[in-house]
Amino acid sequence: MSLFNADYRAACVLPSPNHGERPDGVRPDIILLHYTGMPSEEGALAWLCSPESQVSSHYFVHEDGRVVQLVPEERRAWHAGKSFWAGETDINSRSIGIEIANAGHPAGLPAFGDAQIEAVIELCRDCGQRLDIRPERVLGHSDVAPVRKVDPGENFPWGKLHVAGVGHFVEPVPVSGGRFFQKGESGQPIEALQSMLSLYGYDIDITGEYSEKTEGAVAAFQRHFRPALVDGVADMSTIETLHRLLSTLPRYA
Known part of the structure; x- marks a missing residue:
């Protein structure tokens, strides 16, 4: 060229x-x-x-x-x-x-x-x-x-x-104890997690099943927005950081 x-x-x-x-x-x-x-x-x-x-x-x-x-x-x-x-x-x-x-x-x-x-x-x-x-x-x-x-x-x-004015970000919620969700589990809370990740833009199926694809999307989210621990497990820090991130989007604020 x-x-x-x-x-x-x-x-x-x-x-x-x-x-x-x-x-x-x-x-x-x-x-x-x-x-x-x-x-x-x-x-x-x-x-x-x-x-x-x-x-x-x-x-x-x-x-x-x-x-x-x-x-x-x-x-x-x-x-x-x-x-x-x-x-x-x-x-x-x-x-x-x-x-x-x-x-x-x-x-x-x-x-x-x-x-x-x-x-x-x-x-x-x-x-x-x-x-x-x-x-x-x-x-x-x-x-x-x-x-x-x-x-x-x-x-x-x-x-x-x-x-510096580039990108969307919130201060991550510190990693701590509490309830968490991981691969192999199922239920309404996991469906809600999948819905939130999908609303933000991630490629995820809303099934209520914590699949390998869900684990991958959670790990990708952590890598960008909660990098202190990237393990694909949806702990309270991950979920609350995702809540805060969505709440600061113009279309949801």
Whole structure:
């Protein structure tokens, strides 16, 4: 692909051949954050630009905060894979994908540096303002693909982004004792939990059965919104944090 003008002024351009057209009338209304999960940022960037990989993102954020644009925002980058959010199954067509250079879980979840996170914040602010993307539509890959994906991981500082005006977040309720629900259980409280997760956007079947899919959705929620303990068990901390999160959405407040 030939060079193009960057949509984000602070980005330099390194074109990836891996992209396609967005469907007619579909505009991005999600910002989807990933970590690269590879040992080196150079290797990750090369992979996103290789025709062999068949993957890409709109943006790549280096560890030192440099931002590279790989695909024009008007084009459909290939980063979400099989995914779901709030009734939508073609997340690639509806999103701006941002890959953040970080080796992730395979390397023991190394910390994201301050310069890198500041760059992510500024990029998300710019995209959100230009494209009119709501805060609750700034998501992690694990949100739209529970079980299958775990990035950007439980060490990603969602709270810091929220303080800076990016994303939807509430202070997590501290982990403590009390009643909890886990895989294999069933009943009305589990149906209520599934309904709340579905209202927020997660892909979950409302059956009253605490299935593997429910466990995966709970773990994905914890990874983003209650990262102190990610175990897929719906304890009171998880449930109350979910209550608070829903109550602060404009459509439910």
